[in-house]
Amino acid sequence: MRELPSASIVDSVQFNQAVIVPNAVQGLFRRRPAAVGVATRLGLDGRAIRLMEGLRSRYGPGPVWIRVMTDQALLCLDVADVARVLDGSPHPFASDPAAKKKGMGVFQPDALTISRGELWANRRAFTEAVLESPAEVHSLVGAFLEVVVEETDAMFDGLGGPGATLDPDAFSAMFRRIVRRVVLGDPAAGDEELSELLAALMSEANGLPSDPSEHYPAYLDRLQSHVDAAEPGSLVSLFGAAPQDVDTRVTGQVTHWLFALQDTLATNALRTLALIATHPEQRAVVLGELEGDEAPYLAACLQEAMRLFPTTPLLSRETVVDVAWHGVSVPAGTQVLIVNGFHHRDRTALDYADRFAPEEWTDGSAGSERAFNHFSQGPQGCPGRNLALLLGTAVLAQTLRAWPGLEVTAGADGLDPAAPLPYSLNPYALRFGPGVVLPAAGVR
Template identity: 35%
Template sequence: MARSDKERNTVRDGADHEQGGEAMPAGRDAVPSIAPLPRMSFAHSAGFWLKVALPTFLKGLIIRRPWAEAMAERFDLDSRAVRYMEKLHRAYQGRSVLVRNPIRPQAVLFSGDDVKAVLAGTPQPFTPASDEKRAALSHFGPKLSLISRGADRPPRRELNERVLETSASVHSHAEIFRTIVAIEMNAVLTRAAEKGALDWPIFAEGWFRMVRSIVLGPSARDDVAVSRLMARLRGRANWAFMMPRDEEARNELLSRLQVYVNAAEPGSLAALAAAMPASGAATHQMTQWLFAFDPAGMTTFRALALVAPNREALWQSMEEVLGERRDLGFLRASVLETLRLYPTTPAILRQTTQPVLLASGALRKGTGALIYAPFFHRASSVEAADRFQPARWIGRDAEDLLPFVPFSAGDAVCPAKNLVPLLAAEALRALLSNHRFFILEPGWLKSDRPLKGTLNHFAIRLGLEPLHPPGPE
């Protein structure tokens, strides 16, 4: 069937006019006659893989590589990636496009309407269990709800939502969690004061003690072997298809987690998971929680580094910390704003389970859909895109500002979308209650210049001093 001039919708700036492959197949895979997505030129595709995909992959999608984070910050690679995505956005007139990929059809989304449709269309016809994600996450949790399809997904997703209490703004165990957070963050402050600075190793040590206590129970507080085993498997997961699975290490991890599920220590997430049906594959879901709390810690530490030199944000934070409010609205907003600036999931992946029509064109069954979050969070069209302005989140949920996607959205939204900001805000409250922080490294955070696209949390160093120095004896 011939297409109209409107349906052809050719592109500018050197893009070729080849539409996304041959005609749609007939039969059950057929779709209404509409132009497929345009396909990027060879030059644009090469630029995308080199300037956007490669730096993202090198930094580590499952666990961050310190050397790559340092390189990305030094050369501001993430800002360059956003600028290149803006170039492609102009070239293709805001339409989502197919990037040239020898493995399978791969769409890169530029349209906010397409982003909303893809996220709202999860898990059908846009499954979150893409081939790449399944290859990566199966290194440590092959029964994760995030990579489950068909009848396996609902009970596994339900376990996540019920244990993490996705729909609740405040978790039912919040008071227990607040106590754990306060204890561990006070220990962090003690160690930092002894060393004369707060850096990532000190913060991370306390953060993961907190995470193990909350997820597994108080007896797991000092079980660093679980965290090391998890990190080892995540390192292999960074390579997805390219690294064979370490079945022995994975089975050891799952066995260790099962011990905590069996113990079901009161007040822990493991205890809540133990009460769920076995079809939810609790230990597999717990690997995802342990994994996800790492980027949550990165975000909390970055948020502290962003608040500390920002006079207005610091004033509002201290007003909240020293007041009687329990919701910590500004500190929560600071966490969300940090995720906007530095998304810990830069590439959100989906894959079509059937032919689909988007506003930009048609997608075949099996086509990947990539949402590059930094582009939507930091495009020049976003107000104060490169400034730390938590106020934009006050009174709003993360999903209210789509296509900002700090926790994804739709039926595959992060099930800890409320729990993570709660714990992060409580950690910030504990840190800011009795100490003033100031930037030691990186030096560029001290200036009023627009923020870089990468903030390497491994290299952050904060000086600290008590708000109320002890008086003379």
């Protein structure tokens, strides 16, 4: 039987140094701003992508065995293998490898994403029903958009006059209020303690502790009180009509929605604003679009920011059973790795790899590209994808209506339309001002 290639000791060490260690140091579950800043200044994401290009050149496009710390793992270097893995999740490629399950057990031990078999199917059916995953637009869209308008306007009212600065703290606080209202209802709008408890748990999870957190029960009790209230117009108000049983652990599914929408989506939206503000041609299209009722190009800008700077840089799966792959039997319990940043910026396959190209999402093939997995794909693709795009696009639209001349005043080094874009964009360093609307922007 043929064998899959194995990376050399030197290549394995370099892979750990360039990909695994930086990801862990920056925070596996909650990013550490200082570490993100250092990684950005050192250009670590670019180094990782160059290393991946070298591995593919040396070992071919197929999967390669590589040592990750003390374990052997399979690294996907070809999009066809990426698709094979994601199409085969959760069986035979489960999304709960030991480190992920250990960390997430701290703040969401009952989560869909670390479930297997019938339990996964049970929780997926519930989640899809509440999030209305197959629908392009959620049935509560009217209520959600009202929340976005109210909270975005309130944020700008609090920023002050012409000399105002929009920073990540204000933007994230606004996003947290939006998401608490959308998920839990209006009474949760000011429950910042709930968000702080979750943030603390996720920070604790970064250390991959061996025991459950003693702080989780307090967080769960607080979350449960909002779920029990089932506030009309919120996602939790839909729980009663969704398929469930005692094993679903419905409250245990909410945590993932909270951090994915309020933390991850806020980061992606900030980066989108920075890209739009530094790309005049794309800004003109966006502002022209905002005079109408639909904003597909703006949504494409959000998707493009996620492609360029994926907030999930590494996907990990684990074989549940022995898997026949490229003529080889891969044993059960093998970790399989997909480096999103590498596939998203593959210069051999994409002529727009390193530029801001939202038109590829509206007029091109980016939407069906198997290399782009910021929402993952296949049976375990993100069930909240459409809701995230809806809320993110709505926030971006309100922000640009308030500040159509939005300019980046700090943190946008390298965002030059005439040059290849950098591989990192530190969201914590970004600052924005209202700017000036120029006639060329195409707005009245």
